[in-house]
Amino acid sequence: MTNMESSGIDRIVKELAKIVPEKYILTHIFERIKSSIDTFPYEAERRNLPYAIVMPKTKEEVSEILKYANRIRVPVFIRGSGTSFTGASRYQVPGIVINTHRMDEIEIYEEFGFFECGPGCICESVAKEIETRGFFLPFAPGSRLIASMGGLIANNTSAHVVDASIGKPGDYVLGLEVVLPNGEIIETGTKGLRRPAGTDLTKFFVGGDGLFGMVTKIRMRLVPAFEMAYGIAIYKDLKSLAKGVQRIYRERRPLPLFMEFMEKKTAEIGYKIKGLEIPKGSVILFVSIGNSKEGASQIANQILSSLVAENPIEAQQIEEVELWEKLWSSREVIGSYLMQESGNQWSSAEVVSNLMKLEECMDDASHFNYDLPVLSQLTLYLFGHIGGLTMHPGVIIPKEWDNEKKKRAVDEKFQREAELNLKYSTCGGEWGQFAKRTPFFIKRYGKESYELVKKIKKTFDPNNILNPGVLEGEPQQ
Amino acid sequence: MNREKMTRDLDNVDEEKFIEDLKEIILDAAKRCRNCNYCFTICPLFHSTRGFMSQTPSGIMQSINYALRWNLLKREDQEILRDLLYLCTTCNGCVLRCKSKATGLPVLDAIEAGRKLLREMMIGPLPQQRKPLKDIYLYGNPYGEKPETRVDWLKGLNVKMIPPESAEVLFYVGCTTAYEPNLHPIGKSLVRLFQYLHINFGILKEEVCCGEPARRMGDEGLFREMMTRNLDQFKSVGIKTIVTISPHCFNTFLNEYSSIQEEIKIQHYTQFLAEAFKRRTPLFKREISSVITYHDPCYLGKHNQIFSTPRELLKMIPGVKLVEMKMTKEESLCCGGGGGRMFAEVEEERRLSDMRIAQALEAGANIVATACPWCYKMLQTSIQDANLGNKIVVKDVAEILSEELN
Numbered sequence: 001m002t003n004m005e006s007s008g009i010d011r012i013v014k015e016l017a018k019i020v021p022e023k024y025i026l027t028h029i030f031e032r033i034k035s036s037i038d039t040f041p042y043e044a045e046r047r048n049l050p051y052a053i054v055m056p057k058t059k060e061e062v063s064e065i066l067k068y069a070n071r072i073r074v075p076v077f078i079r080g081s082g083t084s085f086t087g088a089s090r091y092q093v094p095g096i097v098i099n100t101h102r103m104d105e106i107e108i109y110e111e112f113g114f115f116e117c118g119p120g121c122i123c124e125s126v127a128k129e130i131e132t133r134g135f136f137l138p139f140a141p142g143s144r145l146i147a148s149m150g151g152l153i154a155n156n157t158s159a160h161v162v163d164a165s166i167g168k169p170g171d172y173v174l175g176l177e178v179v180l181p182n183g184e185i186i187e188t189g190t191k192g193l194r195r196p197a198g199t200d201l202t203k204f205f206v207g208g209d210g211l212f213g214m215v216t217k218i219r220m221r222l223v224p225a226f227e228m229a230y231g232i233a234i235y236k237d238l239k240s241l242a243k244g245v246q247r248i249y250r251e252r253r254p255l256p257l258f259m260e261f262m263e264k265k266t267a268e269i270g271y272k273i274k275g276l277e278i279p280k281g282s283v284i285l286f287v288s289i290g291n292s293k294e295g296a297s298q299i300a301n302q303i304l305s306s307l308v309a310e311n312p313i314e315a316q317q318i319e320e321v322e323l324w325e326k327l328w329s330s331r332e333v334i335g336s337y338l339m340q341e342s343g344n345q346w347s348s349a350e351v352v353s354n355l356m357k358l359e360e361c362m363d364d365a366s367h368f369n370y371d372l373p374v375l376s377q378l379t380l381y382l383f384g385h386i387g388g389l390t391m392h393p394g395v396i397i398p399k400e401w402d403n404e405k406k407k408r409a410v411d412e413k414f415q416r417e418a419e420l421n422l423k424y425s426t427c428g429g430e431w432g433q434f435a436k437r438t439p440f441f442i443k444r445y446g447k448e449s450y451e452l453v454k455k456i457k458k459t460f461d462p463n464n465i466l467n468p469g470v471l472e473g474e475p476q477q
Numbered sequence: 478m479n480r481e482k483m484t485r486d487l488d489n490v491d492e493e494k495f496i497e498d499l500k501e502i503i504l505d506a507a508k509r510c511r512n513c514n515y516c517f518t519i520c521p522l523f524h525s526t527r528g529f530m531s532q533t534p535s536g537i538m539q540s541i542n543y544a545l546r547w548n549l550l551k552r553e554d555q556e557i558l559r560d561l562l563y564l565c566t567t568c569n570g571c572v573l574r575c576k577s578k579a580t581g582l583p584v585l586d587a588i589e590a591g592r593k594l595l596r597e598m599m600i601g602p603l604p605q606q607r608k609p610l611k612d613i614y615l616y617g618n619p620y621g622e623k624p625e626t627r628v629d630w631l632k633g634l635n636v637k638m639i640p641p642e643s644a645e646v647l648f649y650v651g652c653t654t655a656y657e658p659n660l661h662p663i664g665k666s667l668v669r670l671f672q673y674l675h676i677n678f679g680i681l682k683e684e685v686c687c688g689e690p691a692r693r694m695g696d697e698g699l700f701r702e703m704m705t706r707n708l709d710q711f712k713s714v715g716i717k718t719i720v721t722i723s724p725h726c727f728n729t730f731l732n733e734y735s736s737i738q739e740e741i742k743i744q745h746y747t748q749f750l751a752e753a754f755k756r757r758t759p760l761f762k763r764e765i766s767s768v769i770t771y772h773d774p775c776y777l778g779k780h781n782q783i784f785s786t787p788r789e790l791l792k793m794i795p796g797v798k799l800v801e802m803k804m805t806k807e808e809s810l811c812c813g814g815g816g817g818r819m820f821a822e823v824e825e826e827r828r829l830s831d832m833r834i835a836q837a838l839e840a841g842a843n844i845v846a847t848a849c850p851w852c853y854k855m856l857q858t859s860i861q862d863a864n865l866g867n868k869i870v871v872k873d874v875a876e877i878l879s880e881e882l883n
Contacts, residue, residue: 023527024527026529026531028531028554028557029543029549029551029554029557030531030536030540030544030554030557030558030561031529031530031531031536032532032538033531033539033540033543034530034533034535034539034540035530037512037529037533038512038540039511039512039513041511043543043546046547053530055527055528055529056640079530081514081517082512082514082530083512083513083514094841099528099530101527101528101529103526122518124518125518131773143513143515145515145574145578146513146514146515146517146518155860249548293487332813336577336578336579336580336581339509339511339579339580339581340576340580340581342510343505343509345509345511345580346511399505399508399509
């Protein structure tokens with residue numbers, strides 16, 4: 001796809017304005033830039049800037065936009081909040097961007113036991129809306145303050161929660177309204193509370209990386225809120241910490257909703273900021289859940305009994321809410337603190353272990369940048385969602401580095417992430433499968449699998465109109 | 478008269494360095510921005526504009542950044558960039574959010590540097606903002622009102638005029654309260670409260686604008702000129718304490734005037750009253766049954782972290798029920814009047830003050846209290862336009878206290 005003359009863009013706008021009120025279409029350079037950059041530390045490229053950004057309100061408008069795009073063979077990119085960590089929201093060719101912001105309605109049907117929301121709803125707003133009625137949103141991304149529901153569903157991200165505890169968002173999606181890349185509108189799933197047995201088209205779109213259609217309405221089961229209990233364990237080394245986590249699974253403990261860890265050096269940063277006494281080792285923090293306070297506390301004790309068996313320096317329940325909030329936020333503030341102290345940008349990978357080799361994988365993760373030409377120049381920090389066997393080794397990318405060096409740093413990160421996830425036969429559980437991760441997908445699942453996805457994509461989207469570049473991935477440096 | 482040249486001469490600023498410094502503020506902040514977009518949902522623009530990505534804090538900052546880096550200041554882009562930069566209400570929400578959750582960037586400094594840069598290039602401010610700037614320069618207020626009528630509202634109130642008289646406390650009224658008849662009750666309430674507390678206070682006979690609107694609209698030269706005029710006056714009358722009505726004047730004196738804070742104590746009236754009431758416990762005439770919600774003015778709350786003091790003052794009144802709106806304190810929704818927006822029509826799909834009144838009603842309040850003349854005006858306009866006067870009224874904290882004092 002090549003860049004278009006301005007007369008061509010004018011024609012697109014004219015046609016789009018027949019579908020959506022003109023004020024919801026922008027073509028100015030500043031919107032085109034901001035609508036095509038993401039969290040990567042290097043700047044936009046002029047040749048890939050979108051032609052126009054359009055904000056439809058209804059599924060019918062989305063449908064007409066996609067039909068038009070198919071007629072003129074122009075790519076369409078769906079944009080929620082643009083915070084992808086894999087490059088899925090940094091476009092490699094120009095096109096039309098559909099910004100989902102206006103599709104932000106939420107309806108709560110307590111009598112049916114579900115809620116419905118548009119893809120432009122912000123995760124935090126949905127969570128607050130249902131929490132006031134005694135329900136719980138069963139996922140918690142770090143970007144909860146801005147992540148759009150459309151993006152969350154397209155990635156099916158379990159984010160910080162332990163998958164084995166409550167599952168992934170897809171386990172709660174009862175049905176969807178989807179506009180296919182050719183503009184056809186379909187409905188999937190059910191308005192009941194049992195998800196379909198057998199073929200359920202919902203599955204193509206939940207965790208479909210935005211390849212097969214644009215979700216215009218999401219129906220999710222309302223999950224009653226539960227009570228929580230909190231616990232901590234501190235280990236002198238990562239090996240014992242890993243063994244403690246393995247024990248929880250092997251000893252058949254009820255799994256915690258959250259289980260975070262911080263390697264000692266990283267934990268020291270968080271503790272210091274929060275005015276806590278510096279920990280003597282690497283830290284695990286967890287949240288167990290139950291139907292009552294006592295129930296949650298009993299489960300926390302069961303988890304602790306496994307953790308204690310690996311001789312932690314300390315392991316206990318935390319009952320004082322104020323102390324717990326300090327401890328929990330000590331983990332949350334690390335990234336922002338490192339960025340603020342250095343004046344630079346945080347960049348991390350998603351290394352996932354299997355249960356058997358957690359010790360070894362943690363060791364690998366703690367040497368993540370060891371021999372990488374660019375990343376080895378930087379200090380490594382390590383934390384993650386260890387209950388989900390996930391580690392986020394990260395670095396601070398100096399702002400002084402030029403674009404090329406920053407790109408090499410990002411590419412090295414994905415290459416090493418791929419090596420480790422291949423070694424442990426795992427995959428990312430938070431950030432999506434393609435874009436920067438396409439080479440990993442091919443190595444992990446084979447060319448046949450990749451070709452199969454391409455064929456499925458072709459079936460849904462014969463003209464490769466929707467989010468092109470995501471499946472193909474970016475040419476590696 | 479070439480005002481541009483005149484203010485520049487007055488400043489005696491190295492113009493080239495001034496521009497380079499502005500560019501550095503923008504480029505450095507934008508380079509560190511991770512585009513995590515956490516600033517979006519705290520920003521009033523996200524809730525009030527169409528919500529395009531450039532209409533957000535990081536969007537505006539990246540726009541001026543790329544304008545500089547990619548040389549996008551050509552004619553067709555100039556107005557677009559200007560309109561984006563002047564959308565910002567300067568509420569400071571993005572700065573607080575970035576500090577607590579992300580990179581800790583001086584987002585607002587970058588946006589205001591962008592405005593100053595556009596002003597230097599004669600691209601900014603917005604056309605409707607040119608007259609108030611000119612009026613500040615010519616008349617000492619942004620409304621084009623005559624300086625000699627500024628103290629007319631004080632007739633019969635027996636308030637000292639400084640000079641020739643002197644006083645311990647300078648009550649700095651500010652342009653909006655002085656000239657808007659609708660807001661005179663706020664000024665009069667404070668006079669009554671000061672008299673009740675036996676405060677030795679006075680008002681400047683020739684009070685002029687603090688310059689805040691000029692700085693917010695990017696006219697640094699005019700701001701510095703007003704700062705000089707005010708500082709000269711403050712020094713010549715030997716004032717030790719300044720108490721303001723407007724959080725905007727308060728913030729300007731406290732955080733933006735150079736070399737004043739060491740010699741003069743700067744207080745917003747809510748702080749001053751809270752201290753004074755500790756010395757003399759107020760007696761209230763009755764128990765009231767009002768349900769009050771307090772709207773945090775951005776320049777009191779988000780800029781200066783004064784959240785509890787006004788609420789504590791309201792809680793002193795017997796019987797008062799204080800309720801909170803769903804966006805409150807650090808996450809309070811701006812009324813839409815700051816950042817020079819009082820003087821221009823900018824894009825609002827949904828008016829911020831309308832949303833705020835809806836939130837106040839949702840909280841069950843029949844009085845929305847505030848402590849800023851601009852917030853007062855914005856909220857009152859929304860109540861009037863929606864014909865909601867039978868359900869909710871806006872009152873300044875000073876008015877409520879004054880009405881209920883015995």
